[in-house]
Amino acid sequence: MKSYKYWFTSITASVMLLGSLPLQGHADTNPTPTEVTEQTETEQATGTQYTLSETPVFETADETTLVKTLPATTAVETFGTDGLFTRISIDGVYCFVKTTQLAKQPVYQKIDSQYITALAPSYTTASIDTPTGKSITQNTLIDTYGTSGDFTRVKQGDVYVFVSSKFLSKTPVYETTGTQFAQQQTVIYTDADTTSKQLGSYSLNATVKTYGTSGTFTRVQFNGIYGFVLTKQLGSKEVESYPLTGKKYAQQTTSIYDKAATSSVIGTLAPNQSVDLYGTSGLYSRVRINDTYGYVLTAHLGDSVVYAKTDRLYVQDTTPIQVEPNSSSTVLKHHKQNTLLTIYGTSGAYSRIIFRGEYAYVLTSSLAKSKVYAKTDRLYIQKTTPIQVEPNSSSTVLKHHKQNTLLTVYGTSGAYSRIIFRGEYAYVLTSSLAKSKVYAKTDRLYIQKTTPIQQSPSSSSTVLKHHQKNTRLTIYGTSGAYSRIIFRGEYAYVLTSSLAATKADLYATTGTRYVTEDKLVVHPKASLSGNIGTLKKGALITTYGKSGYYTRVKIGSRFGFVDSSRLGLNKPTSKAKVGTVFYVHFNQTPLFSADVAYSRPASHLSKGMKLIGLKSIDDDFWQVRLPNGQTGYVLNPYIGTSKPDMRYNEQAINRSKVYTVKATTSFFDTPTSPKGAGLVEQGKRVYPRYRVGNFYVIQSGWTPVYIPVTALTVTSETKVDKKNNSRGEKLIQAAVAHIGTPYTWGSQNVANGGFDCSGLIHYATNQAGKYGGRTNVRGYWYGAFFTNQRTSISSGKRSDIVFFENTYTDGPSHIGIMLDSKHFIHAGGSQLQISSIYEPHWREHFLGFKSM
Incomplete structure (x- = not known):
């Protein structure tokens, strides 16, 4: 529902007040002007007051109309008050100022404080005609409040008076205390402080009139004001002056004499004391000390300071x-x-x-303090060890280094190694050092397989030797993926994953697998002969390598062999329950009216259609109910329990290529599934049906699943290449075109979604130009459609028809087309694929060959 906002506008009317205008008469002559007499209401004055600061004057007592502004200390006559305002008169007109801005006495701003230089009379006004009869004594410090002509305003008590400005000074008046002479160039300061401002200076021997002292300073007068000079720079008589000739340093303790001879001693120079020279006299140099010239032996002076060895x-x-x-x-x-x-x-x-x-x-x-020594090693302390000042046992011990402290060594001295301790070289016994830390024994373990012994815990490290399987080792802790051992007196490393607490089996473990068929026979050798036990479907077993088509397993304490094709990475799952929701994963999915595909489909289903499972028929069919209530039969490899990705349609692929898994990889229920539904083993050949986006659709058993395109390597399959235009080659190519299509019971046409084994043979022979009716495997073996029957497994050749017996029923029961003397293409298992007649399952059921 939409919302609205309403806006209201208010209009403010402005009212103008207009003055009254006189009315014009109707006579033709000018009217006589009316005489108006101004009436003035006289107020009684209430006194004189003074403005405290700049004060605004208003026309009325309401701060509305400003008339003017009065300066501070203006005297005004007052005529009573009106509220917060006081009435005053300006040019005969009453105005108003704020009462708080008036005072009975004028208030002036203090300017500074000055001294009275002599007894000074005071005046009521800035005129000698208005004496107060009171005088201010000399050197009185008094505050000033501005000037008026030749007078300065000061304050006596609470009353402002005036004194002549000539009686004021920034400083008091001091009495003359004598005359002295500047003993050197002398600075004059404003205050008795060398950090104060400099007023000027006196030259050497200048006459200086003094006015007393202040601490270490003497007061003088300079340019009419008092200043200060250092008292020590003044003297009672002029200085005997010699030109400065240089500067020297006392090279030893040296006496200063009053004459250029060994006479009275008037002072002493300390070693390295600097002194100014004022010429020479014989063997002596003239110096100045305490403002007095004296003499020292020139031989005791030098151009630079003498420094002691440090x-x-x-x-x-x-x-x-x-x-x-x-x-x-x-x-x-x-x-x-x-x-x-x-x-x-x-x-x-x-x-x-x-x-x-x-x-x-x-x-x-x-x-x-010490020489520089090159770094020679990095070693570990093997036990708590003293650090000594010198390389000998009687030397001072500075501290003890703890076991496994890593030290940088700078060469050796005798039985000791040199180190740096607290910024200085020090020494530890070389016998207490080694290349490696000291490690405690942590375990005793067995090598599970022949394992390299490495110099350091790294795969790229030097291999020293190999330990044989079941060698027992003492372990000294671990470093990353490696365990530490002692080998030839030094620490070395072996992979921790190659060790265990007990001896290894005769064969090394290569992984784990699930049994995918029930009653899987375990043979004593990698052949079909013998039986040492069976394994149940779904059992998780440990594997110990392969031998041809067989995988080594263990039953109790015995090793045996099982058919590798009957093992997998994924645990077999139970069949879906009645009522399971399925989704069609391919467009044009065939829907049959029965659980067999002898005839064409009753109709086709669209990708994404939702189905309800009513009954599972063997492995390949499900009876389902459609959204419209209709029922029918659908092939398992065309439906799944997850919704398919509707963004992409199926793209055709080259079915004659070999698609191999690069590394053990997850497959997914749909391309958008958040996690994998199972694994496909590295090196396994898969048979994609289509490409959907960045995934191939393959089969996991009887279910369509998705594997990333990037997970597979695609190579050429030379066995399926067309060799010539013979009928046998046409037979092979007809089958190759449908590699990867699902196994479909009763079907002899790809339009039904796939083939069964004899249906593929019927289809392929007709495509090759050998026409005949459909029969079953038994009919093909015993009938005349194919000839040249042979039972030697080594007698097969390309385009021969190969037969197997007792696979699911007695007698001839499976059929395929040979690609060479070993491999055949057939509709077997869950899809049309390529197998070897020597795989245990097919070798066990081999019957023979016939030719076209």
């Missing part, structure tokens, strides 16, 4: 020697790996060395 280290890799401790410095040479260097301290990332009599630098990261 270490002896080895170069770990070829390393550049640089003039300065930085990467962009000049490279003098390269030191080779394992060169032993004497170190004189460090500078940043570099270590200092002596090279060609001068200090030079190498990267510290390229040095270490």
